[in-house]
Amino acid sequence: MTTAPLRLGISRCLLGDEVRFDGGHKRDNFLTDVLGPYVEWVPVCPEVEAGLGTPREAMRLVGDPAHPRLLTIKSGRDHTRVLEKMTTGRLAELGNLDLSGYVFKSGSPSCGVERVRVYTDQARPSHHGLGIFARAFTEHFPLIPVEEEGRLGDASLRENFIERVFCYRRYQDxxxxxVTRQALVRFHTIHKYLLLAHSTQHYHALGRLVGQAEHYRPKELAFKYGELFMEALAVKATVRKHVNVLQHILGYFKTTLGVSQKAELLGVISDYHQGLTPLIVPITLIKHYVGLFDVGYIREQVYLNPHPKELLLRNHV
Structure with missing residues (x-):
């Protein structure tokens, strides 16, 4: 599916390394045992790499949620500058590794990307902060898919994140x-139904961009396409959108399927629509018919194989 290593950054504690403030870890079995065989992890612990040691005094973010300081809870020592210095150097290193994604530790004052606590003058902490390293990473690499391990417990979020990781790897390839116009047309074509499962609006905007390719320099065109492409995939795919895509694909078989075959496929699409079966069921039947009737255009669609089937991601959505 890719021509280069699928390399992902990850908070070291999620791999089982004992680098947390209390000397422990937060090993995540899905990441290590299920996803691990398909990726090359690049482990990072900003606090340890900043020289703060293990174990260390617990820290929290304090002040303006947009520009917080990193202070130890008991002694009040300010480690903001040392972490920011480490971050600048580490981002330069990561920029040379061609990362396709990053999994951060949730709630961490250095690595959290969702609802990190920031303590202000008010009695209650704000829950709108980002970890200092995570904020810098997402600003420096705006297209790279990122997620927290806690959110990956949700089947739809897990499937979406890993789908985006593999799509971003294809974009990197x-x-x-x-980036020639011919290569971009092909890339856009094979991602058609995957894009439609997320956002029709983005799909058409990308199509217009491809149609106007001659008006852009190659690097500018590549960035504009990548920005819209990743933005589209971040839009939530829904059952209704998947059903619409499945019905469109069904149209390619209208002259080849027999009456009973068509009824069977319509039946499993309906079952999926009603929540009686997961997405993998109609997808598997469509792939069977694609092979049986040699429907080349559909066979090439990334929608049918966005990530390794062994991950079982579409068995739960």
């Missing part, structure tokens, strides 16, 4: 091979 496109860049490495040279």
């Amino acid at each position: 496109l860049l490495h091979n040279g």
